[in-house]
């Protein structure tokens with residue numbers, strides 16, 4: 001077969017975590033395609049990814065968006081498999097999923113599938129790179145899909161700002177090009193047809209030696225190798241030179257700039273960027289990881305903490321920014337307060353003072369060792385990721401790292417190199433910087449192409465540059481102290497008895513503790529969930545909103561206190577929900593108890609600083625109000641759940657409800673929150689039973705639910721049965737129209753869950769294909785499962801720039817009304833394959849400790865105390881017949897069914913026909929109050 005083994009430049013063995021039981025093999029095929037094969041004996045899904053070193057940087061200047069367009073077109077039929085949609089259908093029918101993205105210099109295609117069908121999927125997939133069809137009429141249709149994708153992001157601030165960035169770099173650099181493309185850049189013109197240019201681009205740029213392929217499966221390596229050669233060996237090698245960029249991203253003219261941008265959302269941000277050269281070759285020592293770690297630290301007296309105390313910023317992050325084969329932006333981003341916006345030069349002053357301090361005192365090998373210990377632990381106890389994520393990630397890594405480092409390259413910190421750090425720090429200078437301020441109300445005089453972003457650019461005045469160049473150390477600022485939470489010399493997991501499922505350790509009025517020791521994944525980590533149910537938290541909209549505010553205040557207070565723990569790999573989240581709120585701790589178990597004590601002992605947080613209070617309150621109100629700027633489909637979605645769940649009020653009402661809350665009310669409110677509670681705990685992972693007994697005693701003492709035990713808060717859900725089609729119009733103030741049609745199950749048995757899930761599984765691909773690919777209704781089109789409070793549900797949704805709600809509803813109804821016929825036409829084999837595909841998805845083994853913890857916790861919430869609902873749903877699916885499903889889908893028919901239709905009229909369809917049929921909900925508050933409810 002002509003297999004040639006990979007040429008190694010270093011050690012002959014790929015380095016992998018001791019926790020990684022997979023086998024790896026490199027090959028270089030005769031056409032120079034680089035391949036990495038992975039044998040994963042335990043995997044229940046197989047996956048493959050092709051990373052192509054071609055991205056939007058390669059687009060012809062007169063055809064911007066071409067690489068992206070090409071990525072879309074490759075899915076739409078090949079000589080061997082001409083039918084468009086065939087590839088996706090094949091993957092979906094066999095329990096898989098697929099996707100692709102186009103970046104600046106790379107395009108990545110990937111899928112996963114039931115391993116039995118891997119070979120057939122590779123056959124289909126490889127044809128993308130051998131003989132795509134570029135069918136004429138599909139070229140026209142897909143151009144519309146690109147146009148919708150472009151339009152979808154017109155109001156996205158990230159995209160809008162990205163375009164300004166593109167217009168302020170060296171115009172000779174490929175970064176300056178528009179990446180997404182639209183119906184204008186990809187139009188047929190008198191000079192050239194899009195299809196011809198597409199084919200020419202494909203032929204000029206796609207080439208085996210620019211590609212890397214990763215395949216992972218439970219098949220043996222010597223089964224996978226011949227497949228790689230057989231299916232991918234025919235990709236043509238055009239011996240193209242290695243891709244390189246000549247022009248620098250910034251010339252002197254594009255440095256020392258101050259750029260002002262007006263965002264759509266009401267946010268205030270400052271970005272200071274330093275222009276660095278390519279950093280790929282630093283991956284072994286990771287000097288920038290070290291610098292971000294110090295610049296972005298949140299210890300007391302850090303840059304972050306001092307600026308926050310001065311009321312200038314709310315957030316700081318260091319190290320992000322665009323990067324590519326000859327450039328890297330090192331960004332320091334600040335979330336600004338009003339004061340910070342006005343005094344932004346003061347922020348830059350402090351930044352340069354901190355940089356001066358790092359140069360003088362901050363380059364120490366012990367700091368490097370701390371960071372090294374953290375990443376080394378992440379590597380040592382690496383957890384399994386989904387095969388599809390692994391292959392897509394590694395196919396890109398193959399382009400960046402030496403072969404033996406394809407995995408370890410993300411973790412390696414080979415040693416402290418002071419000279420190298422100093423060399424890089426020299427780039428952190430005022431003459432090498434750019435500032436970007438994004439805030440409403442800034443004066444602008446330009447408008448960006450494609451996204452119409454208002455902006456302005458000016459050179460930073462020489463006096464300001466000179467001032468920043470002379471700044472010395474500020475004695476108020478301190479570098480981070482040694483971190484007590486870092487565990488050095490961790491050896492592995494603790495031994496001890498385990499149980500098959502979580503068991504109840506304590507069960508008494510107001511208090512229940514679940515426990516399971518789990519060493520399956522061989523990591524010294526665990527998850528600890530503590531749910532606090534409190535009637536006081538959900539008594540009224542005002543209380544619900546105040547609980548959210550209390551959670552935000554609590555989190556804000558905790559930031560500095562828990563910072564070292566987070567750095568050391570311990571994590572926590574606090575989130576409110578329909579019954580109260582939950583604390584979730586995760587990460588290494590060794591010091592988790594300390595963190596729990598630290599957090600809980602702060603929970604009543606006493607007196608709150610009134611400035612911080614006002615700030616956090618207004619931030620929360622703003623984020624609620626900003627939901628009005630979200631995509632129409634997201635707005636409809638949150639309005640739908642609000643309409644049906646009484647304890648989940650709409651954001652606008654919560655914003656109103658807390659507007660008059662004062663700082664003095666908070667301590668009393670928080671006191672009341674903990675007065676009468678029901679506490680449910682799950683400890684899952686590398687815990688000994690004794691440790692959890694001790695924790696339980698501590699929780700009982702600290703939270704004292706025993707004095708006045710509470711009951712679990714009731715979760716309510718509006719029952720829509722016998723209501724017919726309920727219609728709710730929402731005003732979204734957007735060009736596009738949008739619609740969600742929701743069906744609800746009255747029952748919660750495994751059989752009902754099975755029916756809804758299977759219906760969605762079988763309908764989704766056809767729905768997408770019919771309404772998006774064929775009818776071109778928009779870019780956001782789909783169906784999905786939407787279980788609410790244990791009641792299964794299914795939704796169909798569309799956001800459309802081309803049609804109004806009436807037309808959208810007609811298309812959805814037509815689809816649902818005729819789908820029973822589609823189902824009848826399936827062959828018996830196709831039916832079985834679909835069903836089995838879903839069963840294998842549902843019963844898929846847990847990929848890692850975290851996902852198993854999440855599953856156990858969800859089961860506890862669903863009162864699935866035998867932890868076997870998955871198995872029950874799978875058995876219900878086994879016995880489900882096609883006739884059962886046809887009967888079920890017939891019940892969804894538009895004329896007879898009970899459902900909720902959420903819709904929004906886009907400004908593009910103001911004059912379109914209005915919906916007239918159905919029972920309109922004019923007052924959602926009253927509707928929610930009066931409607932009968934399921935109580936769980």
Ligand SMILES: [Zn+2]
Pocket residue numbers: 068072149
């Ligand atoms: Zn796309």
